[in-house]
Amino acid sequence: MSIKLPPYTFDDFQVGMKIKSQGLTITETHIIQFAELTGDYNPLHINEIFAKDTIFEGRVAHGLLTLSIAFGLFVPLVAGTTIALLEVSSKFLKPVKIGDTIYVITEVVDKRPSNKYNGGVITFKHEVKNQNEETVAIIETKLLLARDLALKKNVLKH
């Protein structure tokens, strides 16, 4: 039996497929760099004294950082075959703290061919889990994926 390595094309993904990413440990550096990059200096993320008195009893990762890291863990599957990211939605169910290790289980929930591009739209559900196998976030994305590498030759209609 041969196994195809990523990146995967539109045709490689089938509805119902589930793929697990590698894990990544969230560090203080991730949080500080994300705060600096985005300007989101909410004390929940950058002020331990403040955060200790909140429902989280300590600093938590920005929800959008968790989203971004989770998406980054998924990206190797589609790096080179993505024509465009179309949609993102997310639910944050449990806090992610410094030292937590998260990974992503991605499921293909829908696919349809595009009229305009040689490929189509795939809807993915990404379940983000921590080291205790608790689901910390659920993310849905829609990506326009090519049947081959995502190069200009994939445009079928102008």
Ligand SMILES: CC(C)(COP(=O)(O)OP(=O)(O)OC[C@H]1O[C@@H](n2cnc3c(N)ncnc32)[C@H](O)[C@@H]1OP(=O)(O)O)[C@@H](O)C(=O)NCCC(=O)NCCS
């Ligand atoms: C926020 C959190 C503590 C809530 O947990 P909880 O108290 O067990 O959750 P509940 O289901 O009882 O929700 C509390 C309230 O929020 C509402 N709520 C929860 N999720 C919601 C959603 N996605 N949309 C709208 N309302 C929602 C509930 O309806 C409930 O409302 P009520 O007080 O009127 O009944 C938990 O989900 C959490 O830790 N999430 C992670 C948050 C996070 O880390 N964000 C990024 C950093 S700030």
